[in-house]
Amino acid sequence: MKTRAFDRILWPALSTALVLIVWHFAVRWTKTSVFPSPLEVARGFVELARRGVLLRYAADSLFRVGSGYGLALALGIPTGLLLGWSPAGARAVNPVIQLLRPISPLAWIPVSIVLFGISNFATIFLIFLASFFPIVVATMNGVRGIPAMYLRAGRNFDLSPVARLWRVMLPAALPQVLTGLRIALGIAWLVVVAAEMIAVDSGLGYLVIDSRNAGKRYDLVVAAMISIGLIGVALNFSMRRVERLRSVRWGFRSA
Amino acid sequence: MSGSGLLLLMLFWSAAIRISHQTLLPGPLKVAAAIGELAQKGFLVKHVVASLFRVTWGYLMAVIVGVPFGIFLGWRRRAELAFAPLIEFLRPISPLAWIPIAILWFGVGDFGAIFIIFLASVLPLTLTAMNAVGRVTATHWNAGRNFGLSPADMARKVLAPAIFPQLIVGLRLTLGIAWLVVVAAEMIAVNSGLGFLIIDARNAGNRYDLVVAGMVLIGLIGLALDLAMRRLERLPAASWGYQTPAEVAA
Amino acid sequence: MPHRAKLSIRGLEMVFRAEGKETAVLHDIDLDVREGELVCILGPSGCGKSTLLNIVGGFLTPTAGSVTIDGEPVGGPDPRRIFVFQERGVFPWLTVEGNIGFGLGRLPAAERRERIAHYVRLVGLTGFENSYPQELSGGMKQRVEVARALAVNPDMLYLDEPFGALDSITRLVMRSELLRIWDAEKKTILFVTHDIDESVQLADRVIVMSARPATIRRVVTIDLPHPRDLSSRRYLELRDGIFEEIGLAHRI
Secondary structure, eight states, rough: OOHHHHHHHHHHHHHHHHHHHHHHHHHHHTTTTSSSOHHHHHHHHHHHHHHHHHHHHHHHHHHHHHHHHHHHHHHHHHHHHHHHHHHHHHHHHHHHHHHHHHGGGGGGGHHHHHHHHHHHHHHHHHHHHHHHHHHHHHHHHHTTTHHHHHHHHHHHHTOHHHHIIIIIIHHHHHHHHHHHHHHHHHHHHHHHHHHHHHHHHSHHHHHHHHHHTTTHHHHHHHHHHHHHHHHHHHHHHHHHHHSSSSHHTTSOOOO | OHHHHHHHHHHHHHHHHHHHHHHSSOHHHHHHHHHHHHHHTTTTHHHHHHHHHHHHHHHHHHHHHHHHHHHHHHHHHHHHHHHHHHHHHHHOOOGGHHHHHHHHHHSSSSSHHHHHHHHHHHHHHHHHHHHHHSSSOHHHHHHHTTTTTTTHIIIIIHHHHHHHHHHHHHHHHHHHHHHHHHHHHHHHSEEEEEEHHHHHHTTTTHHHHHHHHHHHHHHHHHHOOOOOOHHTSSSSHTTTTSSHHHHHHO | OOSSSSSEEEEEEEEETTTEEEEEEEEEEEEEOOOOEEEEEEEOTTTSSSHHHHHHSSOOOSEEEEEETTEEOOOSOOOTTTEEEEEEEOTTTHHHHHHGGGGGSSSOOHHHHHHHHHHHHTTTTTOOOTGGGGOOHHHHHHHHHHHHHHHOOOSSEESSSTTTSSHHHHHHHHHHHHHHHHHHHHHEEEEEEEEEHHHHHHHHHEEEEEEESSSEEEEOOOOOOSSSOOSHHHHHHHHHHHHHHHOOSSSO
16 A cells, blocks of 8 residues: 555644644643743744854754764774674674673763863764764674675675675675664764763754753753754655665665 | 673773873773772662663653554554654654753653653654564464454464564663663763763762773673663564574664 | 586585584585586485585585596686576676676776677566666576676586576576577586476486485486477486486375
């Protein structure tokens, strides 16, 4: 049963409308003076846009994500490839990964402050840490999941080890790697916002905390949260577009 | 073989500290001593229990709310169309961004932290349950109908066992998320727990040995939680659902 | 036809050692294959015939014995002898053209394009050059793999149950396609199968293997000319002979 495009828009629109209505009336009936109604949030948006704050802070957050994530990509994929290639290497490194992974990136904040002081670098380091592990693990698993048959074909056609890596291993592992990259990007976005609430003074996370601290402007708090959600959705959506490219689509189960 | 990796890490760590000539960050031995100190003074148990307490409550509530809701979404296509986009929208909003609202509604303290954990867990759990239902093949549904099962029986004999493997993996991953978030939530909003320990140890005197001790403890407990959940995946009721190591690893 | 063997196997033994246990898979295999022959290795699943093919292909080292091709011992995989797997061997991230051209990287662009076009035509996939494997049927994917193997102009082709994943109708079609291609290209082919009919329909000689540890039970020479009449008395005789050799009943 194919979903008509109409249905795809109608039902979420209905549920969103429902949420907004319930929200609006909840605020009305509880007569709260602090929690904003949908209209107040909308006005908060306009205010932020006019002050230029929204765009500037969003750019700050995106810059940090871009740097930390980009670094994690550059270092993580080769590391994952190496570990996937060498089972002995993977076995040695795996417990280290398993031990470091459950440590929230934010728990590294004091360490990162010692290393980098309170600065952009500290947040970028945190984002790097948070993205690095999922990327390494996804790449490693992607490589290990390659059917032996493909590698044999590579040897059969007399490809050098480097050519095998580039022309067989990487494309074969790519779907799984991309999934890991998408998840890591999502994590990076979560971490940047959280890190900005603690360690710096710009960005959307900072906006959330500051709007409350500097005057209990909950309308701005919620406006900032909604912006965070929207940008996160956009990031995820772009990654999913990449997954639809024909040279990797084969690796994804159809929805 | 796995021990060698950890050993290398320790050596690398202590060498890095030695080389950098700075006095603030501790090496492995100092951290071990710090853990001992915490245990002696009774703080170890206090903070670990506080963190575990919050995780357990927030996580369990999320399971009770999220899993049934997710199953409902997986079962009814229209519900999925209606609510899945909302969930996808809420997901990228860091649970910590909810802290001002949590403080507004619950004040500073355990309830606020538990609310944050609940939020962080309920969304992934809902999606896991929803996806798990979606992956039950038409063949299985049809077999159930063929044998004339009532809806209650379908739920019990077809749905529940079919989604169990996926659900267990999702529960494990979400528990990991909850553990990450509790630590972060404690850094901001309460005054006990491992996350608090880290922030406090630094603020109240630059005790970086305690800071790193806290981090190590967080890693160990997180790992223990993960391993405990992995054992569930070995139950026959779950292990049939895993085809390749790639599906299980995360 | 020259009498010197193209492929020569002597005294081949293969024992797998895993976790303290030893499994003898191949025992005392002696075999010669002449140039241009199509030889089928026939046996039940799991008997070791794929292992034999992997050893000949250079992917496994035997415990004892020798494998020589044109007098040289086999040291590893070699583009002069291409292995064709079941359809899953096709690279899913490349188009039909990309797959067929996979081994042709060292050729100049014009020649490469020509060769690819030739083999696309030969295996009957004109019009699908830019399709990806996931858009093709099982039989078509198998054609891609055969074309990929042929494009590098190998001396020998090794096929490991290549039609196993296909339905029986497609299998019949693919068998006659294989014979057509073999007639056009004149390669030496080693073909592993568990299907008795298939072996008698395709091969010049059928090597009947025993169960594990696999030895050669019998070598049956199929003296039927191509195209083979599947209802002729001689065909049925040869086929039934093999049935009996393997000890299978005639009625079920």
